[in-house]
Structures are given as structure tokens and as C-alpha cells.
Amino acid sequence: MTVATQSTAMPTAGQHGLVAHSDGPVVPVQTRSERFRSVDVADFAPVTGREHEWKLSPVAAFADLTSGELDGARLDLETAGAEGVAVEWIARDDARIGTAGTPEERASANAWTNFGEALLIRVTGEDEKIATVTRTGLGATPRAAHTVIEAAPNSRGLVVLGGTGSARLSENVEVIVGEGANLTVVSVQEWDDDAVHLASHFARIGRDAKLKHIVVSLGGKVVRVNPSTHLAEQGGDVEALGLYFSDAGQHLEQQVYVHHDAPNTRSRVTYKGALQGEGARSVWIGDVLIGNAAVGTDSYEQNRNLVLSDGTRADSIPNLEIETGDIAGAGHASATGRFDDEQLFYLMARGITEEEARRLVVRGFLTEIVQQIGVAELEERLTAALEAELQGA
Structure with a gap:
């Protein structure tokens, strides 16, 4: 078990106008990296929805995943592998488990406490290769899962990690990118309308290694995928991309964290989403921490949301912490809005109907992310899925 403690001492009474909080003498965590961590669910208090990590989430919809006992048996998988990619189950005590990160909240810790074996996807060899692992047929039983994706040095x-059908799943995914490796991980959520999926992704990037991490969330009632990347060694690079389309009554959430912890590291975070229908909801929180040893850092994060109808809500919160002044650059941006009237006018002036013009604008807005996957077959499938969503819009 790994636990990060934090100070609970209050400043001198009345200092700078500070007074004790009604909940007790607790100083809020000031730095993202100082949050409490543990692999044991018992170390976390029950979820109330008032916690910083849960305050924008519909916690009542998945109380069984945060507090109840979970089935940690092997999941049903459909795999399509390639030479140089090994897929196997490993024991809980495997040395690789816990290498990339540790839970910061109760759902992640509950999955860690309850999983039986971990799924290992190991990538070797310098040639390009593609492997697909799809979880399906999980049913209504609350489940726990743990996956380790390891890219050997150079x-x-x-790796495409997908989900279809019904599910009530809480999982942790660890991504270990060895020195000089170049790995792409695509997490595709195409669950049924009743599915609930809570996922914490932890990535550790080695020296001069690169990770492209892509989250695509289209299906499910509540989907919460939180990627956390540790640029632990010099020259590490991460490109974190996300695409989501929230329909009526659907909650799609992603809390992204990038920790620059070594010199000359680079990160680019781009998440784009669309919302349509009464009660459609999206949440994006982007945290970037540039540590005091991360000189030469080059970082930028952005989130864009396109609102297609009334009755929707998009929360977009970028955060940037910088502990050293010797950086190449850092910035963040966030925007939520409706259609660009000039784009619609341009298309309609050329004989395109308003309905088709709207679909073209949305398609162009979202497919920017799809086109960066780099696999034609997967890009075509996701483009078709977006077309189906747009037909409903």
C-alpha cells in the first residue's frame, strides 16, 4: 500500500483573514501531486458527492462501484493480436502492477482492492503493430478489472481497449512506456445505454519515449475515464486526445492530469465534445503540473465543446501549476459554444440544407480527433459511429 500524507496544520488564527473551516482544521491540498493515494478502498471515506474529485459526478448512479464489493474475476474478452503483442493474465503480485500510478479516489481503490488477476498486454519489437482487446458481455454485476499495457524499450x-454491451465496471489501466518506445493507446467506450464505466488510467513515460493516449466515449449512461500521465524521465512526450458525444440523459466525464517531473518533456492535451438532448452532460477537468525539476517543459492543454440543443451542460475546467520559471512554454484554453453562424451561412449559400450543414460542421469539429488515430479501419468505424449519433441530432 502506498499512501501520500498531507499537512493538517492550520495557520495562526486570524492570519491573513483565515479562520477554521466548519468541517474541521484541514488545509486544502494546494498541489495536484500531493493528493492522498492508496490501493486500499478502506483508506478512503465513503463518497458523498461533495469531494473535489466527485462534486461534478452523479455519485448515486454508481454507489455500488464506490462502496460495494466487486466481482474481480477475469472479464470476457475478444482479442485480435499481432506478432509482437502478447496478451495474458498475470497475478496480483506481479512486479509491474503499481508501477505507473496509485488510486487517488475511492472507485479506483475499490477496483484495485477487488481485482483477482490483471490483464497484461505487452508490446515488443520496433516494427508497427496493432492489437485490439474488447470487453463485452459483462452484464449488470458490479465488476472490478486491472489492465497493464507495457511497451518494451524502443x-x-x-493498442485498442474497447467496451461494448451492458456493464457496471470500475477499472484501473496502467500504461508503462519504456525508454525510447512509441506507443498509442486508444480507449473506446461504445457501451449500451444502461452501462456505467469508471476508469482510471495511469501512465509512466520513460526517457525519450512517447505516448499517444486517445479516449473516445460515445456509449453508456455514465462514463468516467480519467487519464493520469507521469512524465518521469527526460525527453518524455505525451499527446492526450479525447472525443465524446453526450446524448440526452448521458453523463460523460474525463479528468486529465499531466505531471511534468523531468527536464525537456512535452505534453499536448486536446479534448473535443458535442452535446445534444435534454440532460446531456459532459465534464472535463484538465490538470497540468510542471514540477521544479521539469526545466525546458513544453505544455499546452485545451478543451472545446459544441452545444447542439437546449437542456445540456458542459463543465470545462483547465488548471495549470508551474513550479519552475525555466520552461519552453505552457498554456491552456477552454471554450463552449453553439454553431458558427458564418460556417452555416457559407454552406447553405452553396445549396446545402440547414440540417445537412449542421451535420457537416459537427462532423468536421469532431473528426479532427479521429483522424489522429492513424488506423484507417478504426477511423472509419468511429466516423460511422459519429454519423449515427449525428442522425439522432
Whole structure:
């Protein structure tokens, strides 16, 4: 068990106008990296919805995943592998488990406490290769899962981790990118309308290694995928991309964290989403921490949301912490809005109907992310899925 403690001492009474909080003498965590961590669910208090990590989430919809006992048996998988990619189950005590990160909230810790074996996807070899692992047929039983994706030093590959059908799943995914490796991980959520999926992704990037991490969330009632990337060694690079389309009554959430912890590291975070229908909801929180040892950092994060109808809500919160002044650059941006009237006018002036013009604008807005996957077959499938969503819009 790994636990990060934090100070609970209050400043001198009345200092700078500070007074004790009604909940007790607790100083809020000031730095993202100082949050409490543990792999044991018992170390976390029950979820109330008032916690900073849960205050924008519909916690009542998944209380069984945060507090109840979870089935940690092996999940049903459909795999399509390639030479240089090994897929196997490993024991809980495997040395690789816990290498990339540790839970910061109760759902992640509950999954860690309850999983039986972990799924290992190991990429080796310097040639390009693609492997697909799809979880399906999980049913209504609350489940726990743990996956380790390991890219050997100087290896190259792309791993697609998908989900279809019904599910009530809480999982942790660890991504270990070895020195000089170049890995792409695509997490595709195409669950049924009743599914609930809570996922914490932890990535550790080695020296001069690169990770492209892509989250695509289209299906499910509540989907919460939180990627956390640790640029732990010099020259590490991460490109974190996300695409989501929230329909009526659907909650799609992603809390992204990038920790620059070594010199000359680079990160680019781009998440784009669309919302349509009464009660459609999206949440994006982007945290970037540039540590005091991360000189030469080059970082930028952005989130864009396109609102297609009334009755929707998009929360977009970028955060940037910088502990050293010797950086190449850092910035963040966030925007939520409706259609660009000039774009619609331009298309309609050329004989395109308003309905088709709107679909073209949305398609162009979202497919920017899809086109960066780099696999034609997967890009075509996701484009078709977006077309189906747009037909409903």
C-alpha cells in the first residue's frame, strides 16, 4: 500500500483573514501531486458527492462501484493480436502492477482492492503493430478489472481497449512506456445505454519515449475515464486526445492530469465534445503540473465543446501549476459554444440544407480527433459511429 500524507496544520488564527473551516482544521491540498493515494478502498471515506474529485459526478448512479464489493474475476474478452503483442493474465503480485500510478479516489481503490488477476498486454519489437482487446458481455454485476499495457524499450505499437454491451465496471489501466518506445493507446467506450464505466488510467513515460493516449466515449449512461500521465524521465512526450458525444440523459466525464517531473518533456492535451438532448452532460477537468525539476517543459492543454440543443451542460475546467520559471512554454484554453453562424451561412449559400450543414460542421469539429488515430479501419468505424449519433441530432 502506498499512501501520500498531507499537512493538517492550520495557520495562526486570524492570519491573513483565515479562520477554521466548519468541517474541521484541514488545509486544502494546494498541489495536484500531493493528493492522498492508496490501493486500499478502506483508506478512503465513503463518497458523498461533495469531494473535489466527485462534486461534478452523479455519485448515486454508481454507489455500488464506490462502496460495494466487486466481482474481480477475469472479464470476457475478444482479442485480435499481432506478432509482437502478447496478451495474458498475470497475478496480483506481479512486479509491474503499481508501477505507473496509485488510486487517488475511492472507485479506483475499490477496483484495485477487488481485482483477482490483471490483464497484461505487452508490446515488443520496433516494427508497427496493432492489437485490439474488447470487453463485452459483462452484464449488470458490479465488476472490478486491472489492465497493464507495457511497451518494451524502443518498441512501437498501437493498442485498442474497447467496451461494448451492458456493464457496471470500475477499472484501473496502467500504461508503462519504456525508454525510447512509441506507443498509442486508444480507449473506446461504445457501451449500451444502461452501462456505467469508471476508469482510471495511469501512465509512466520513460526517457525519450512517447505516448499517444486517445479516449473516445460515445456509449453508456455514465462514463468516467480519467487519464493520469507521469512524465518521469527526460525527453518524455505525451499527446492526450479525447472525443465524446453526450446524448440526452448521458453523463460523460474525463479528468486529465499531466505531471511534468523531468527536464525537456512535452505534453499536448486536446479534448473535443458535442452535446445534444435534454440532460446531456459532459465534464472535463484538465490538470497540468510542471514540477521544479521539469526545466525546458513544453505544455499546452485545451478543451472545446459544441452545444447542439437546449437542456445540456458542459463543465470545462483547465488548471495549470508551474513550479519552475525555466520552461519552453505552457498554456491552456477552454471554450463552449453553439454553431458558427458564418460556417452555416457559407454552406447553405452553396445549396446545402440547414440540417445537412449542421451535420457537416459537427462532423468536421469532431473528426479532427479521429483522424489522429492513424488506423484507417478504426477511423472509419468511429466516423460511422459519429454519423449515427449525428442522425439522432
